[in-house]
Amino acid sequence: MARPRRPGDSRIKITVASIADTALAMIREAGVDSLTMRALAARLGVSAPALYHHVAGREELLDLVARRVPADSGDTETSLDSVTTIEEYVDLARPGALAMRDYYLGHPGLARVMLDRVGGRRTDTVDDRDERTHADVEALTRTGLEPAQASATFDTLARWTLAAIAAEHDAPPSRQSDESFAHGLDLLLTGLTTSVNQALTSEDPETRR
Incomplete structure (x- = not known):
């Protein structure tokens, strides 16, 4: 035996x-x-x-x-391939961020680990994790943003989402915290939509001369 x-x-x-x-x-x-x-x-x-x-x-x-860490909880990466406007991107980004929050709250402290790596200390590890980052940046580029702007925009969204989740680490989940996160996310995405649309509709100063 x-x-x-x-x-x-x-x-x-x-x-x-x-x-x-x-x-x-x-x-x-x-x-x-x-x-x-x-x-x-x-x-x-x-x-x-x-x-x-x-x-x-x-x-x-x-x-x-x-x-x-899973990139997302569904086929968002595939859906990103069809994005051509900032409104379409936001329609995917919002549920994606909410699903991300659920995952990280179920893994206490993990959001801080990811934030450290997105925040500039070990960004190579996040790039190696999956191709989701590249899919997001490419989608944002198709909305009309320059590649550098698209990359910075995604970085801002990722940092805010992870930071907001990390801040909840010591607080028990509640309806108030759910609503607070959703409200902050909506403000961020609304600002992003407005900013991108204004940039796309504004005239190049050189054309006014």
């Missing part, structure tokens, strides 16, 4: 994907603060040295987690 595998059993095989998925499960259950290399190794049933063979440390682990 085969003996059951014990924690630290060298016969247990782990992969980068299984490490990231297990880490996400731990975050969902007890928050980011519960995620340590030692706790993760125990959860995987391997020794700490075996885990360090795949991941150099906690920061690299969080990078892996960031790349494993």
